[in-house]
Amino acid sequence: DVKVTQSSRYLVKRTGEKVFLECVQDMDHENMFWYRQDPGLGLRLIYFSYDVKMKEKGDIPEGYSVSREKKERFSLILESASTNQTSMYLCASTVTGLSYNEQFFGPGTRLTVL
Amino acid sequence: ELKVEQNPLFLSMQEGKNYTIYCNYSTTSDRLYWYRQDPGKSLESLFVLLSNGAVKQEGRLMASLDTKARLSTLHITAAVHDLSATYFCARDRPNDYKLSFGAGTTVTVRA
Secondary structure, X not given: OOOEEEOOOEEEEOOOOOEXXXXXXXXXXXXXXXXXXXXXXXXXXXXXXXXXXXXXXXXXXXXXXXXXXXXXXEEEEEOOOOHHHOEEEEEXXXXXXXXXXXXXXXXXXXXXXX | OOOEEEEOOEEEEEOOOOXXXXXXXXXXXXXXXXXXXXXXXXXXXXXXXOOOOOEEEEOXXXXXXXXXXXXXXXEEOOOOHHHOEEEEEEEEOOOOOOEEEOOOEEEXXXX
């Protein structure tokens, strides 16, 4: 079974802090994704990585950056956290080469910015 | 613009009855995904539909895909409390590994 893990289930930070959210997958997937989930808005893609050191902006990248130094790990960085970044953050991964793109999700990190 | 629209957004079900969730999407796609999310938990893959006319069933859930109508349905048969969750549909973005998700349908099953 694919396993995607995230470093924290719950996180509380203060406005202006630098925040790191870590995601690790154990299935050698090339593609990794960061989403945020807010009530009534579904999942919105923040950033996407299709290979080590490669990244692509998603639909809402403002205020975020990412890092992928190793294939199994994809980090989401909030350079200066703001209250409007309070949300549930979900990491996902998928393999390249299949005819479909079923994504496998981590347990999520609920971030509160005070 | 690629859109994925689910309806209804909220569904109160009575145990034992049948219901359908609809997923409409803009632009043609042969692939459609259904996920389930329990409160406070992550998304779990339910079905991957890969062609027009595809039908998949697991327990009381059955998903189908009509690519010509750009419509997928998730049918729930004889609802039970364990099916209370939020259900998302998603489709591929053209020539891409990314998915576009609907807003989700929150299902509550009552006795």
